[in-house]
Amino acid sequence: MTTKLFGEKIQRVEDQRFLRGNGRYVDDVLVGHDVLHAAVLRSPHAHARIVDIDVSAVLDLEGVHVVWTHDDLTGAMAEPLPLLIPHPQLTHGRTQYALARDEVNYVGEAIAFVVADDRYVAEDAIGRIRVDYEFLPPVVGLEAARVAEHLVHADVPGNVAARMEQENGDARAAIASAPHSLSLDLTIERSASMPMEGRGTVARWDPDTGRLTVWTSTQTSTGVRAAVAAKLGLDLAQVDVITPDVGGGFGVKINHPWPEELLVPLAARSLGRVVKFTEDRREHFISSAHERGQVHHVEVGYDDDGRVLGLDVQFWHDNGAYTPYGLIVPIITSTQLLGPYKPGSYRVVFESLYTNTVMVTPYRGAGRPQGCYVMERTMDAIAAALGKDRTEVRSVNFIQPDEFPYDQGLIFQDGRELEYDSGDYPASLEKLKALVGWDEFPAFREEMAREGRRVGIGLACYVEGTGVGPYEGAHVHIETSGRVKVAIGLTTQGQATPRPSPRSSPTRSAYRSRTSRWSAATPDGCPTPWAPSPRGPR
Amino acid sequence: MTEELHEVRLVVNGVAHQVRVPARRLLSDALRHDLGLTGTHVGCEHGVCGACTVLVDGRPMRSCLMLAVSAVDGEITTVEGLTERDGTAEGRLGPVQQAFAECHGLQCGFCTPGFLTTITASLRDNPDPTEDDARDMIAGNLCRCTGYANIVRSVLRAAEIAREQA
Numbered sequence: 001m002t003t004k005l006f007g008e009k010i011q012r013v014e015d016q017r018f019l020r021g022n023g024r025y026v027d028d029v030l031v032g033h034d035v036l037h038a039a040v041l042r043s044p045h046a047h048a049r050i051v052d053i054d055v056s057a058v059l060d061l062e063g064v065h066v067v068w069t070h071d072d073l074t075g076a077m078a079e080p081l082p083l084l085i086p087h088p089q090l091t092h093g094r095t096q097y098a099l100a101r102d103e104v105n106y107v108g109e110a111i112a113f114v115v116a117d118d119r120y121v122a123e124d125a126i127g128r129i130r131v132d133y134e135f136l137p138p139v140v141g142l143e144a145a146r147v148a149e150h151l152v153h154a155d156v157p158g159n160v161a162a163r164m165e166q167e168n169g170d171a172r173a174a175i176a177s178a179p180h181s182l183s184l185d186l187t188i189e190r191s192a193s194m195p196m197e198g199r200g201t202v203a204r205w206d207p208d209t210g211r212l213t214v215w216t217s218t219q220t221s222t223g224v225r226a227a228v229a230a231k232l233g234l235d236l237a238q239v240d241v242i243t244p245d246v247g248g249g250f251g252v253k254i255n256h257p258w259p260e261e262l263l264v265p266l267a268a269r270s271l272g273r274v275v276k277f278t279e280d281r282r283e284h285f286i287s288s289a290h291e292r293g294q295v296h297h298v299e300v301g302y303d304d305d306g307r308v309l310g311l312d313v314q315f316w317h318d319n320g321a322y323t324p325y326g327l328i329v330p331i332i333t334s335t336q337l338l339g340p341y342k343p344g345s346y347r348v349v350f351e352s353l354y355t356n357t358v359m360v361t362p363y364r365g366a367g368r369p370q371g372c373y374v375m376e377r378t379m380d381a382i383a384a385a386l387g388k389d390r391t392e393v394r395s396v397n398f399i400q401p402d403e404f405p406y407d408q409g410l411i412f413q414d415g416r417e418l419e420y421d422s423g424d425y426p427a428s429l430e431k432l433k434a435l436v437g438w439d440e441f442p443a444f445r446e447e448m449a450r451e452g453r454r455v456g457i458g459l460a461c462y463v464e465g466t467g468v469g470p471y472e473g474a475h476v477h478i479e480t481s482g483r484v485k486v487a488i489g490l491t492t493q494g495q496a497t498p499r500p501s502p503r504s505s506p507t508r509s510a511y512r513s514r515t516s517r518w519s520a521a522t523p524d525g526c527p528t529p530w531a532p533s534p535r536g537p538r
Numbered sequence: 539m540t541e542e543l544h545e546v547r548l549v550v551n552g553v554a555h556q557v558r559v560p561a562r563r564l565l566s567d568a569l570r571h572d573l574g575l576t577g578t579h580v581g582c583e584h585g586v587c588g589a590c591t592v593l594v595d596g597r598p599m600r601s602c603l604m605l606a607v608s609a610v611d612g613e614i615t616t617v618e619g620l621t622e623r624d625g626t627a628e629g630r631l632g633p634v635q636q637a638f639a640e641c642h643g644l645q646c647g648f649c650t651p652g653f654l655t656t657i658t659a660s661l662r663d664n665p666d667p668t669e670d671d672a673r674d675m676i677a678g679n680l681c682r683c684t685g686y687a688n689i690v691r692s693v694l695r696a697a698e699i700a701r702e703q704a
Binding site: 011012014015016017018019020021022023024025027028031032062118119120194195196197245246247248250280281282493494495 | 560571574576577579583584589618620621628635642646647651654680682
């Protein structure tokens with residue numbers, strides 16, 4: 001690889017399509033063809049037992065082709081959705097059904113699935129389904145989850161999905177014997193991904209070849225492909241999953257399969273018709289995923305210079321009603337929390353707790369912002385307690401350039417040692433201070449105060465474990481014309497991935513990057529069966 | 539229950555189309571699904587995000603808040619109608635489109651059509667906007683990727699391109 005082309009301004013190839021209105025997002029697929037449309041009945045209650053579902057008013061509605069509840073699902077489709085990333089400490093992992101079976105555990109949980117001539121008729125039908133609920137007390141917020149007066153899942157004691165602890169050294173003893181100590185309680189509320197384009201799935205079954213083609217707005221086409229094949233009882237080779245242009249992901253489209261990613265293909269195969277589901281914004285608001293919600297308690301012991309001798313962090317993670325994505329988010333918080341620092345000892349304990357709210361998907365940073373917030377607030381608190389400059393306290397805690405590779409003594413989210421390869425944090429901080437005028441700021445603040453303005457300055461230091469995988473599927477195909485086609489399975493949501501090969505290749509004229517679509521298995525014979533999905537730093 | 543259908547004539551990007559739609563069919567759905575003009579995107583279906591903005595007689599309108607049957611008297615312009623004729627089949631990018639390409643004013647591209655239509659109309663009213671004016675022009679459109687800085691830059695650049703071409 002050459003660095004010759006790095007830093008060059010390169011026109012994105014997809015922009016011409018996007019600017020002319022020729023993008024091809026999932027709801028644009030097969031427009032003008034004979035397509036049926038799906039809609040989903042979602043729970044209006046956070047916690048309820050389903051006593052009865054009456055679909056009789058829908059069955060005779062003109063234009064309605066399918067009305068399904070859990071009773072209509074068989075085999076693997078009737079079983080819970082997969083738990084994507086199991087972990088030994090996730091002792092009470094739970095996932096939902098494609099359609100709720102006996103109980104709903106969050107507002108928005110899918111209960112019934114309708115396929116009709118168009119979305120309007122499908123929504124009419126949804127409105128006519130009658131569900132008899134027996135209300136159960138909802139558990140909302142971490143406080144209620146911890147008190148556990150009520151349970152989200154009757155068979156999960158204390159609402160605790162997982163408890164995990166890691167320790168490097170004896171943090172509690174170090175804090176007890178430290179010259180100074182502090183405790184902090186730090187809370188972060190929930191956030192949502194909210195891409196401009198919601199979720200969506202289109203499926204077409206070809207009875208002649210026995211193949212299923214699925215278009216879905218996802219960040220992980222190969223994962224959806226595996227899930228669809230497993231749930232519908234098809235061979236992997238019978239399923240093509242195509243990711244068209246994606247109007248933003250931000251994490252919510254990493255989770256998979258969403259119920260509709262299975263129900264739409266199932267309906268397409270059952271009916272022998274093209275079926276499309278396009279989530280609307282209201283559905284996305286109430287039924288997609290959240291992240292961030294955590295409460296942290298910090299105990300820290302330090303010396304006169306602000307050097308951290310012992311750091312003991314306990315936190316509680318609100319994982320919502322189900323745990324399809326395992327413990328990735330809280331594990332990342334617990335390990336990446338240390339950032340560029342080397343506390344004398346560190347202990348972290350977290351509980352991942354159920355609440356009657358939407359589940360968690362890794363969202364923009366995936367637990368890292370919480371960890372960074374906790375660590376940086378702790379640094380500021382130490383500086384304030386000692387009356388020291390905030391950068392000084394950070395400096396004395398940095399891992400030094402001659403200490404790399406540096407092993408934090410913890411196990412990271414990927415099951416491997418949390419070892420940092422390289423870095424020069426003191427130089428970075430000095431550069432930052434010069435750039436923002438840190439040392440000159442007190443004078444600037446006084447000057448502003450004379451004008452009646454109150455100004456402040458803050459800083460945060462951060463190290464991120466990147467490059468998940470690291471692996472990527474690729475398919476290089478030489479046409480008889482001599483043209484070389486390179487396909488990768490990495491999808492894009494605006495990162496300009498369709499041109500990575502020319503950009504990093506020393507012989508870019510030899511490459512023609514495929515630009516129209518990126519798929520797990522493309523219909524034109526370029527299978528790229530493995531791809532870890534675009535997320536975070538990838 | 540058979541829905542009554544209405545014969546509607548929609549003039550879009552200078553071309554007249556005849557469609558039969560129920561009274562409740564949104565203009566956004568009629569453009570996308572009946573006419574196949576999928577450049578107009580639907581982001582929120584309640585008039586907040588601006589992605590579905592089209593021009594009706596030159597004025598920006600939320601096509602998700604308008605019924606197709608109520609658009610019969612107007613000349614509709616969608617993002618597909620913003621390119622300019624230059625003798626080629628696809629035409630050349632209009633000033634706003636060109637500015638977005640130059641200033642990296644888009645990433646995933648989903649909100650882009652609504653920005654392009656909105657800014658096209660706004661620059662007609664105010665061909666020489668300040669940066670504050672530019673921010674005001676796009677205040678009714680949401681973008682989740684860019685953080686707006688490059689979109690503001692695109693507005694100013696579009697005005698420049700339009701002046702250069704005038």
